[in-house]
Amino acid sequence: MEKSILAAKTFAALRSVIKAPVTELQYTNPYELLVAVLLSAQCTDARVNLVTPALFTRFPDPHALSCVTTAEILPYIQSVTFPNNKAAHRAKLGHVLMEKHGGSIPQSVEEIEKLPGCGHKTAEVVASVAFGIPAFPVDTHVFRVSNRIGLVSGKTVKEVEVQLKALFPKSEWSEGHHLLILHGRYTCKAQNPQCTSCVLATCCAYKAQMDMLPATVVGLKPRLGAYYCADCHQYCNQFIAITDENGLEQGSCPQCGSVHLHHTKTGKTAMKIRDFRV
Ligand code: SF4
Numbered sequence: 001m002e003k004s005i006l007a008a009k010t011f012a013a014l015r016s017v018i019k020a021p022v023t024e025l026q027y028t029n030p031y032e033l034l035v036a037v038l039l040s041a042q043c044t045d046a047r048v049n050l051v052t053p054a055l056f057t058r059f060p061d062p063h064a065l066s067c068v069t070t071a072e073i074l075p076y077i078q079s080v081t082f083p084n085n086k087a088a089h090r091a092k093l094g095h096v097l098m099e100k101h102g103g104s105i106p107q108s109v110e111e112i113e114k115l116p117g118c119g120h121k122t123a124e125v126v127a128s129v130a131f132g133i134p135a136f137p138v139d140t141h142v143f144r145v146s147n148r149i150g151l152v153s154g155k156t157v158k159e160v161e162v163q164l165k166a167l168f169p170k171s172e173w174s175e176g177h178h179l180l181i182l183h184g185r186y187t188c189k190a191q192n193p194q195c196t197s198c199v200l201a202t203c204c205a206y207k208a209q210m211d212m213l214p215a216t217v218v219g220l221k222p223r224l225g226a227y228y229c230a231d232c233h234q235y236c237n238q239f240i241a242i243t244d245e246n247g248l249e250q251g252s253c254p255q256c257g258s259v260h261l262h263h264t265k266t267g268k269t270a271m272k273i274r275d276f277r278v
Contacts, residue, residue, distance in 0.1 A: 001150075009203050021175050027052070030105040032052065033126055034112070034126050038090070038093070058076060062105075066098040069091060070091045073090050090117070105130065107131045108127065109127045109133070109135065136164045136165050136177050138157045138161045142180045144277060145183055190277045193206070209273045213273070214271065216269070218267050220267050225264060226238075227263065228261065229253035230258070231258035235264065236255065242259070248274060
């Protein structure tokens with residue numbers, strides 16, 4: 001399927017099931033959004049939303065944040081991931097916002113990126129959500145989902161961002177970012193994608209590859225070996241590692257060289273497909 005057709009189908013299908021493609025972080029102004037996005041690095045939005053009400057009451061603006069030490073911030077964010085680092089960055093953030101930006105949040109991706117603790121993704125999220133600037137931030141969900149569907153073929157976050165921005169019109173970037181995040185969070189999960197109930201099941205490249213994997217074999221005998229070769233019908237305890245045409249390491253049968261090995265305990269195929277988890 002042509003990428004542009006797949007892109008249109010993907011967003012149409014996701015719009016039909018995701019009625020409110022917006023951030024799940026709770027905030028009331030750009031300052032709160034910036035702090036919440038920074039706290040959400042490698043942490044869930046739900047966890048961040050538990051700590052921000054008290055944090056924003058105690059430190060309601062950049063000025064309040066600039067007057068405190070790391071130790072004073074730490075108790076408010078103790079339950080998010082990497083609290084020490086994040087507390088240290090928040091204290092510096094208050095100073096920089098007061099000294100360089102007069103207590104306001106800068107509105108361009110380039111300026112936000114220069115703030116303490118801010119990377120490109122954070123800057124794109126804040127610029128897009130708070131100020132309506134077209135951006136397509138790529139987080140772990142966007143990276144995984146867009147690769148799985150086949151919208152992009154990117155090994156790095158930067159590659160995926162460039163390809164997504166080329167594929168969709170600017171007017172759809174911000175909405176698309178949220179559609180892909182929410183789809184990844186609730187349906188196309190990293191460990192256990194819900195393909196059978198997914199609205200993209202008929203056009204998803206990953207699902208098509210999954211469907212082509214050999215079916216589970218029943219009645220195998222684990223006492224004869226950890227693996228069973230479906231081609232030569234021999235059991236073995238170790239396979240020979242080979243790299244397939246997609247660069248993935250596969251196990252091959254030491255007797256006949258076939259990659260059609262099955263785990264004898266489960267009967268499931270030992271063949272792998274690229275998963276795009278980061
Ligand atoms: S079909 Fe499966 S892999 Fe593809 S987008 Fe849906 S949940 Fe993800």
